[in-house]
Amino acid sequence: MNFANLSFEQPLLAEDLLTISQDKRPLVTFQFEEYLVVKGKQVNNSLNEAVPLRHPIKIHEAMRYSLLAGGKRVRPILCIASCELVGGDESLAMPMACALEMIHTASLIHDDLPCMDNDDLRRGKPTNHKVFGEATAVLAGDALLSLAFEHIASNTRNISPDRVVCAIAELSTAIGSQGLVAGQMMDLESEGKEVSLNELEYIHVHKTAKLLEACLVCGTIVGGGNTADIERVRKYARCIGLLFQVVDDILDVTKSSEELGKTAGKDLVSNKATYPKLMGIDKAKKFASELMIQAVEELAYFDAARAAPLYHLANYIANREN
Amino acid sequence: MNFANLSFEQPLLAEDLLTISQDKRPLVTFQFEEYLVVKGKQVNNSLNEAVPLRHPIKIHEAMRYSLLAGGKRVRPILCIASCELVGGDESLAMPMACALEMIHTASLIHDDLPCMDNDDLRRGKPTNHKVFGEATAVLAGDALLSLAFEHIASNTRNISPDRVVCAIAELSTAIGSQGLVAGQMMDLESEGKEVSLNELEYIHVHKTAKLLEACLVCGTIVGGGNTADIERVRKYARCIGLLFQVVDDILDVTKSSEELGKTAGKDLVSNKATYPKLMGIDKAKKFASELMIQAVEELAYFDAARAAPLYHLANYIANREN
Numbered sequence: 001m002n003f004a005n006l007s008f009e010q011p012l013l014a015e016d017l018l019t020i021s022q023d024k025r026p027l028v029t030f031q032f033e034e035y036l037v038v039k040g041k042q043v044n045n046s047l048n049e050a051v052p053l054r055h056p057i058k059i060h061e062a063m064r065y066s067l068l069a070g071g072k073r074v075r076p077i078l079c080i081a082s083c084e085l086v087g088g089d090e091s092l093a094m095p096m097a098c099a100l101e102m103i104h105t106a107s108l109i110h111d112d113l114p115c116m117d118n119d120d121l122r123r124g125k126p127t128n129h130k131v132f133g134e135a136t137a138v139l140a141g142d143a144l145l146s147l148a149f150e151h152i153a154s155n156t157r158n159i160s161p162d163r164v165v166c167a168i169a170e171l172s173t174a175i176g177s178q179g180l181v182a183g184q185m186m187d188l189e190s191e192g193k194e195v196s197l198n199e200l201e202y203i204h205v206h207k208t209a210k211l212l213e214a215c216l217v218c219g220t221i222v223g224g225g226n227t228a229d230i231e232r233v234r235k236y237a238r239c240i241g242l243l244f245q246v247v248d249d250i251l252d253v254t255k256s257s258e259e260l261g262k263t264a265g266k267d268l269v270s271n272k273a274t275y276p277k278l279m280g281i282d283k284a285k286k287f288a289s290e291l292m293i294q295a296v297e298e299l300a301y302f303d304a305a306r307a308a309p310l311y312h313l314a315n316y317i318a319n320r321e322n
Numbered sequence: 323m324n325f326a327n328l329s330f331e332q333p334l335l336a337e338d339l340l341t342i343s344q345d346k347r348p349l350v351t352f353q354f355e356e357y358l359v360v361k362g363k364q365v366n367n368s369l370n371e372a373v374p375l376r377h378p379i380k381i382h383e384a385m386r387y388s389l390l391a392g393g394k395r396v397r398p399i400l401c402i403a404s405c406e407l408v409g410g411d412e413s414l415a416m417p418m419a420c421a422l423e424m425i426h427t428a429s430l431i432h433d434d435l436p437c438m439d440n441d442d443l444r445r446g447k448p449t450n451h452k453v454f455g456e457a458t459a460v461l462a463g464d465a466l467l468s469l470a471f472e473h474i475a476s477n478t479r480n481i482s483p484d485r486v487v488c489a490i491a492e493l494s495t496a497i498g499s500q501g502l503v504a505g506q507m508m509d510l511e512s513e514g515k516e517v518s519l520n521e522l523e524y525i526h527v528h529k530t531a532k533l534l535e536a537c538l539v540c541g542t543i544v545g546g547g548n549t550a551d552i553e554r555v556r557k558y559a560r561c562i563g564l565l566f567q568v569v570d571d572i573l574d575v576t577k578s579s580e581e582l583g584k585t586a587g588k589d590l591v592s593n594k595a596t597y598p599k600l601m602g603i604d605k606a607k608k609f610a611s612e613l614m615i616q617a618v619e620e621l622a623y624f625d626a627a628r629a630a631p632l633y634h635l636a637n638y639i640a641n642r643e644n
Contacts, residue, residue: 051499059499059507110464115456134437135510138460142432143499145464149471150494153487161483168490169475176468177373177381181461185381188457 030305032312036077042090043076044068046098050151062132062140063147067105069123074244074317075100078212079219081309082233085302088223095155096167096222099148100215103175106144107211109137111184145175159222167218174214183207187273195273201242203273208248209241216240232298236310239295244317246288249274253281255322292318352627354634358399364412365398366390368420372473384454384462385469389427391445396566396639397422400534401541403631404555407624410545417477418489418544421470422537425497428466429533431459433506467497481544489540496536505529509595517595523564525595530570531563538562554620558632561617566639568610571596573644575603614640 047067053060076097083093112119112127113134119127129137149168156164173179183206190199216237220230253276275284295314299307369389375382398419405415434441434449435456441449451459471490478486495501505528512521538559542552575598597606617636621629 054500056499056504056507056511058511059503063499107464110460113457113460115460135435136507138432138435138437139503139507142429142463142467142497143503145467146494146498146501146503149490150498153491153494156487161487165475165478165483165486168471172468172472172475175464176472177378177385177465178376179468181381181465181468182378185378185458185461189378189380 030308030312032309032316035309035312036072036316039077039080039090040073042094043073043080043097043101046094047101050098050102050155051147058132058136059139059143062128062136063144065131066109066122066128066140067102067144069125071101071105071123072320073101074313075104075212075215077309078215078237078240078313081313082216082219082225083223085233085299085306085310086220086223086225086229087306088219088225091157092159092222092224093219095151095157096171096218097215099152099171100211100218102144102148102151103171104211106141106148107175107180107184109141109144113137116184116188156222163221163224167221170217170221171214174210179206179210183210190273195278197278200273200275200278204242204245205238208245209238212241212244213237229302232301236295236298236314239291239298240314240317243288243291243295243314246275246284246291247318247320249276250281250284250288251320251322252276288318352630352634354631354638357631357634358394358638361399361402361412362395364416365395365402365419365423368416369423372420372424372477373469380454380458381461381465384450384458385466387453388431388444388450388462389424389466391447393423393427393445394642395423396635397426397534397537399631400537400559400562400635403635404538404541404547405545407555407621407628407632408542408545408547408551409628410541410547413479414481414544414546415541417473417479418493418540419537421474421493422533422540424466424470424473425493426533428463428470429497429502429506431463431466435459438506438510478544485543485546489543492539492543493536496532501528501532505532512595517600519600522595522597522600526564526567527560530567531560534563534566535559551624554623558617558620558636561613561620562636562639565610565613565617565636568597568606568613569640569642571598572603572606572610573642574598577644610640 048064051060051063051067053064079097079100080090080093084090108122109128111117112122113129120130121127127137128140132140149172152164152168152171175181177185183203186199187203187207190203195203213234216233217230220233225233252274275287279287292314296311299310370386373382373385373389375386401419401422402412402415406412430444431450433439434444435451442452443449449459450462454462471494474486474490474493497503499507505525508521509525509529512525517525535556538555539552542555547555574596597609601609614636618633621632
């Protein structure tokens, strides 16, 4: 099979994956949908336990409202899958996985604020500040951010503390003024302006890709991966991260608000930089396809059975419909 | 000397401290003002280096604007002093000390937002959102919060990683929905309502005291303290933390905006709970005095020379004028 011919609309099949794998065990037996459902449920259970409804009730209600709003848990699952990729058990990665979803949720709550993107809908529900008010939304974001680090530091078990510190360094770097915040900052500054491809990539790499990279790298660290493992996973992650945003932009143009569960077409209307706007919808889809191929190639260095979830995740991110 | 007779207006003298110290070395030789100046400068230098002005410029300008606005660095100095109390070198505590100031600053930036306390002045200067806009202020707070954990995880040297993880757990717990955020939440909810003494103490313990406790406990952890050391420092910290807020409330009533560098009397005007409002100014001062005495008694278990900064800090917090 020629991977250059893989198009965005043409899902990567398990049979195809075998041809680029060093290990020839039948990946077709891997049930990806079931994997997502099972891992998603385990993440949801852990998140539910991590934020009990206690005093002061309102702040915990606000935290739980957004955290348990039924996202796809892509970030926690990436973390668990990379932990398993290098032979680690899911339980090693679960506190880290939950922390990643807490941080992602915190950034969504703050991004939706009236002074930021001013969004009314998120995952098909009114945004946090619409339900709880702005002050509580700011605090709920802050609390989820703090809880993420607390959860890692207090609940990670059976991992040497130097790996925990290393993972915390990786994660915190990904979300600060050289990561997530930098992306959001440049995104806000680009509104209403002409944006070059370089600027567009800067925004997406920082706003989306760096956190996805941290998910995968942190999973590899807590799973026991060595330096070479970490660097390979990092390369895979960089492709996947950008892929995620490109697909997001494409979906934003092609889907309705009802299908997406958020205010669709908003980025385009507000003159915000998006890939389809800059390179056209067809080239954006081709770009997504190329990114997926590059990502999958990095996985060839690992045991094929353990790599199966990440093979399928690349394909899933490329072909998701909401 | 009878410590029960110590009043708020009567500073604790170094000679008095000797009488409750196990070690009779002349504490009078300790130059407290010089200690504050030297440590404050070292903290300022480290903070300046920790947040270089890089791309994206605006977010780093906003972070630096509030972080380097010239606070007294009480939190970092508490951290360094407790590290030294148990025999640790200042360099062990410096990344943690800087992180504490970053977190404190992040909370001030968010607290000042229009949707929160809506303050225009902080440390004698326009608040962050007044200068950089609300969106940047939200992001600057988020970035400082992230940077705090990054700074600890990436720059702490010569400390076993299990102590670093333990300190991160302590710190993150202090600032989340069971700490700082809980205090701010209850504070916002109490506006315009009658507040009991229990509720008032809850707000202050969570909004102020828990972070000060974390400063001291984290300093003790990175300084090499054992469990007994940590618990004694924790007791000292709880007294000091509450003392800090009581004095803050008293200053808010008795001083003008110009002297304080922030909008004075605001808590009273907006019907916010304060100690002077609830128990009267004289009883509030007596309460402050009692808290200082309890704090100082915990220090008697440590080497007097090493404990000198914390003896004097208790006195300084009780008697500060802005």
